[in-house]
Structure formats: C-alpha cells, structure tokens
Amino acid sequence: MTTLLQSFAVQGTVIWALILREMQTRYGRENIGFLWIVGEPIIFCAGVAILWTLIRPSHEHGLPMTAFVVTGYVPLTMWRHCVGRGVKAFEANGALLFHRHVTPLDILLARWVLEVAGTLLAGAIVAFGAIFLGFMEPPVDVGLLFLGLLFQMVFCLGCMMLIASASERSDLIEKFISAVMYLSIPLSGAFVMVSWIPEKYQWILLLSPSVQSIEMVRAGQFGPAGHAIYDVIYATWSIALLSLWGLSLTLRSRRFITVI
Amino acid sequence: MISCIDITHEYPAHGGRRRVLDHVNFDLEPGQKLGILGRNGAGKSTLVRIIGGVEIPTAGEVRRSMSVSWPLAFSGAFQGSLSGIDNLRFICRIYNLDYDSTRAFVDDFAELGRQLGEPVKTYSSGMRARLAFALTIAIEFDCYLIDEVIMVGDARFTRRCQEELFEKRGDRSIILVSHEMNFIRTVCDSAAVIHNSHFTMCDSVADAISFYDSL
Numbered sequence A: 001m002t003t004l005l006q007s008f009a010v011q012g013t014v015i016w017a018l019i020l021r022e023m024q025t026r027y028g029r030e031n032i033g034f035l036w037i038v039g040e041p042i043i044f045c046a047g048v049a050i051l052w053t054l055i056r057p058s059h060e061h062g063l064p065m066t067a068f069v070v071t072g073y074v075p076l077t078m079w080r081h082c083v084g085r086g087v088k089a090f091e092a093n094g095a096l097l098f099h100r101h102v103t104p105l106d107i108l109l110a111r112w113v114l115e116v117a118g119t120l121l122a123g124a125i126v127a128f129g130a131i132f133l134g135f136m137e138p139p140v141d142v143g144l145l146f147l148g149l150l151f152q153m154v155f156c157l158g159c160m161m162l163i164a165s166a167s168e169r170s171d172l173i174e175k176f177i178s179a180v181m182y183l184s185i186p187l188s189g190a191f192v193m194v195s196w197i198p199e200k201y202q203w204i205l206l207l208s209p210s211v212q213s214i215e216m217v218r219a220g221q222f223g224p225a226g227h228a229i230y231d232v233i234y235a236t237w238s239i240a241l242l243s244l245w246g247l248s249l250t251l252r253s254r255r256f257i258t259v260i
Numbered sequence B: 001m002i003s004c005i006d007i008t009h010e011y012p013a014h015g016g017r018r019r020v021l022d023h024v025n026f027d028l029e030p031g032q033k034l035g036i037l038g039r040n041g042a043g044k045s046t047l048v049r050i051i052g053g054v055e056i057p058t059a060g061e062v063r064r065s066m067s068v069s070w071p072l073a074f075s076g077a078f079q080g081s082l083s084g085i086d087n088l089r090f091i092c093r094i095y096n097l098d099y100d101s102t103r104a105f106v107d108d109f110a111e112l113g114r115q116l117g118e119p120v121k122t123y124s125s126g127m128r129a130r131l132a133f134a135l136t137i138a139i140e141f142d143c144y145l146i147d148e149v150i151m152v153g154d155a156r157f158t159r160r161c162q163e164e165l166f167e168k169r170g171d172r173s174i175i176l177v178s179h180e181m182n183f184i185r186t187v188c189d190s191a192a193v194i195h196n197s198h199f200t201m202c203d204s205v206a207d208a209i210s211f212y213d214s215l
Helices: A002-027 A033-055 A065-086 A094-098 A104-132 A142-169 A171-183 A199-206 A209-226 A232-251 B044-051 B084-094 B099-110 B113-117 B125-138 B155-168 B181-187 B205-214
Strands: B002-013 B016-028 B033-037 B059-064 B068-072 B143-147 B173-177 B190-195 B198-201
Touching (some): A002 A104, A002 B084, A033 A065, A033 A104, A065 A104, A065 A142, A065 A209, A104 A142, A104 A232, A142 A171, A142 A209, A142 A232, A199 A209, B002 B044, B016 B044, B016 B198, B033 B044, B033 B205, B044 B068, B044 B143, B084 B099, B084 B113, B084 B125, B099 B125, B125 B155, B173 B181, B181 B205, B190 B205
Parallel strands (some): B033 B173, B068 B143, B143 B173
Antiparallel strands (some): B002 B016, B002 B059
C-alpha cells in the first residue's frame, strides 16, 4: 500500500515539475510570461463572443447570443487546444523521457492540466466580464454547468491520449488532424443546439460526446428555456470507453518513442 | 544489482531489421566497474541506453535493484531551449533534490558562471558535458552510466571527474563506454566486448583489451 501511495506521490511530483517546465518553454519569461496560458484563450473566447454579439441577432431560437457563444466556445477551445497539444507530444518532449520516472502519460497529464486550467479560467473571466457588463445572465444551474464541463474535460483527456499515441505510431495522423478537427466543428455542438435541427437527424449530433457535454453546460446556463437534450448515461460510458482506449494506447506507446 | 536478461534489440533498416544486440545476459554487482568495448556502431551506446531505461529492448528485460543514472552522453537529458538553471530546477524537482545545495554543487563543479542562465543549446560541447556531469553526480545514484563523455573536457575537468566519481564515490557501480584503453585499464575492474551483436564478458580487463585490439 505504501509503495502504491509512494508511486502516486512520485507521479504527482513529476507531473508538477512537467507543468512548471511546460509553462517556461511555451511562454518564457517575456512580458506576462506563463499568464499567456489564460491570455491566449481569453483573446479567442472574448474575441468570438464580442464579434458574434455585434454581428448576429441578439437572440437565436430564443437564446441570448453572448451566453450562447461563451457556453459553446469555451468547451470547443478546450477540446481544440487539448487535441492540438496532444499531436506529437511525446516527440516534442522526448528528452524528458531520459529520466526513467517520467512517463508518456505524465507528459500528457501535465499538458492536459495546463490546457484545461487555462481555458476554464479564461472562460470564467470572459463569463464574469459579460455578466458584469450586462451581456449575459448568471447560470440557472451551476452544478449542471460544471457537470457538463467535467464531462468535456475527461473527453478532452481521452481524445488527447488517443491522438498523442496515434500520431506517434503514424505520421499520417499529423497531416490529417487539422482538417479533421476543422471538419468536426459542426459535430462539437458549439454553434448549434440539438433541439434546433429536425428530430430525425438529432441522433447524429447526440452520438458526439462533445455535443452531450455542451448540451449539459447549456442546460446549466439557460435552464428549461434552453431545451437542451442530453443523456448522462450515454455520455458517461462513451467518454469512459474512449478514455480507456486512449489510456491503454498511451501506456503502450513508450516503445514507439525515439528518445534523442 | 542490475541484471540484463536475454536482451535483444533490433532497429528497422533498409526494409528489414538489423539486430544490434543478440541475447545479452550479464549481472552487474554493487561497486563493480564495467568497461564496455567495441567498434563504432557495435551497439555499446544502445546497450547503455537500454540499461538506463531510455530505450526499450525488442525482447528481454533489465532488472534493477539499485538506482541507476540516466546515460551520461553527448546528447539527451537536457531541454536545449531552457537555460542551464531551468534544467537544473527541473531535475531537482523530479528527483526531490534541494535546489540551493544542488545549485551550489553544480556551480562549483561545472564552473559555467553566468552562462548557466543561458539556453543550453548555446553551450559548447565541453560546457554541455560539464553541466551534464555535474547534474548526474549531484544525484547520488548507486550506478552511473557513462558513455564517452568524460573525454571531452580539459585536463582540469577530467581530474575533477576522477575525484568526484572514482574517489569520493568509489563504492558505486559504473558502466563505462570508451575507446580510450588507458582510461578503461585504470578505472574498470571488469570489461566486456560487443562484436557482431554478441556481448562477451571477458575474464579480465587485459583480455578484453586484447580481444578488442584483435578486431
């Protein structure tokens, strides 16, 4: 038991060291330094929220535009950043695997923590700003909103582990990934709600775990007025299955990584 | 002790696979100082990397019942874009070392002065080796894996390496890869030769050197 606890403690230390290192290598110490981890997604989220608030009607299907954009764009940004950072993550950090107790999983967990924390903080800041300025109402059900975000966080980790391991095994993945990510935006559920599309096609959107979690976030934000459609049971097992698949590939990926 | 059990390693090459190590078996006792000899490309560095856990063998297993350093070589162990200090901080964090005392040791040993604050990629190979050496020695491993690197420094650095590694830490195990036969002769108490992907443990260092010379 103690050895198990000890190895968790070692892993915790390693992940924390990796997080600090990642902040240094990516953002350096110039101007606001590691605060860019929040600054970067803020620029994105605030920019899109402002643009859509300005050029689109103030309500779409009865939902206020600013809140609709923020609740969709924050989870989407989280997913895009996580997947983007997952591609070739092991190769980029190859030198670290020189230290035997740094594992591929630690590298991903460190990046995941940073991306998730960055986008969540950015989302919180943008949402508070919008609420403060009167462009957005506070969420109706904060618990449900956080549940949706939690599902999205785990979904991001699962995708990240899959993409990282797959891109290490085949170079083709890297070539296709940005196109696939772009084409899958309609399936993210960020810019549309399931209830807006004809009933006979809704099942297609509901297959996507990202749609499930964004619907939950919006159910938390708008309450019954949002007409959100989601299935917690399906979201749970689909995301769990995806994450387990990603985890198993990640744990077996060490062999495919060339440490220089 | 370190036990290498049936280690076989292959690299993909020209559509096929090239076997660099074929069923390597040996034990390294605590305190033993093993020299590994062989021509260029024989697989010496690969074996050391496998023992250090940097490379995973195609087949076979390394059992470690003592702490083993990373392979101290010309490359690896550092993030080039980070400064020497940031690399030092990272290593202190993952190995649970006290930053201040480690910093003092590295400053004193590597003698890099203000260069320590610059990115490692701007270092000369001698400076890199000094930093790598200082950081490896700062961690009290039971076994040190050394791949050629001692030879790059100037006379003063070589003398200090001797002092820190072979005198102060004389009780530790060492696996040393080198083409410098005089060095192997003075430092090692046993030696092995890798040739045609076979690992041969010799009876004495002198035997190993004469085997190597006959290749």
